[in-house]
Amino acid sequence: MDRNRFDQLYKSLRVVQDPDEFYWLLGLVEALQPKAILEIGVEAGGSLKFWEQLLPTGGLLVGVDLHPENITWDIAASDRTVHVVQGDSQSPETVSKVGELLQGCQVDFIFIDATHTPEAARRDFGNYTPFLRPGGIVGFHDLADVMGFFGCLQGRKEAVWHKIGTGLWFKP
Numbered sequence: 001m002d003r004n005r006f007d008q009l010y011k012s013l014r015v016v017q018d019p020d021e022f023y024w025l026l027g028l029v030e031a032l033q034p035k036a037i038l039e040i041g042v043e044a045g046g047s048l049k050f051w052e053q054l055l056p057t058g059g060l061l062v063g064v065d066l067h068p069e070n071i072t073w074d075i076a077a078s079d080r081t082v083h084v085v086q087g088d089s090q091s092p093e094t095v096s097k098v099g100e101l102l103q104g105c106q107v108d109f110i111f112i113d114a115t116h117t118p119e120a121a122r123r124d125f126g127n128y129t130p131f132l133r134p135g136g137i138v139g140f141h142d143l144a145d146v147m148g149f150f151g152c153l154q155g156r157k158e159a160v161w162h163k164i165g166t167g168l169w170f171k172p
Contacts, residue, residue: 015046041114
């Protein structure tokens with residue numbers, strides 16, 4: 001996505017990520033040519049809309065949030081398959097529901113942006129990375145808040161710090 005298009009969309013949505021960090025992340029996710037994306041903690045759905053834009057027609061997007069009624073764009077109007085699961089991301093019922101929606105499909109990217117504690121990030125990572133394909137990426141928003149967990153991850157990692165940080169873990 002070119003920067004002008006990004007800036008226009010960013011200004012039209014409620015996105016909580018720093019624009020420069022998010023643009024960096026978006027470029028890496030776009031390079032995956034994703035077919036399926038999972039976001040944990042969608043808040044108003046700003047970043048969810050960006051993921052939707054990266055997917056091909058018919059691509060699969062699943063979000064998890066306690067309050068999906070706060071999403072500010074019309075999910076039903078999308079030409080992608082978009083589902084938002086209402087529930088606590090760490091609840092076994094929510095994890096099971098996500099698995100049912102994925103129907104065996106492995107996702108290319110998981111964005112963890114729910115409860116910003118190292119322990120919550122560890123649990124979300126453990127619950128949802130089984131749905132991630134080899135070569136896929138897990139992104140962490142507010143890296144400064146979850147650095148205790150992120151720092152312990154083995155394997156390839158990258159991070160960018162313009163404000164609070166965005167981190168990536170690459171599944172082998």
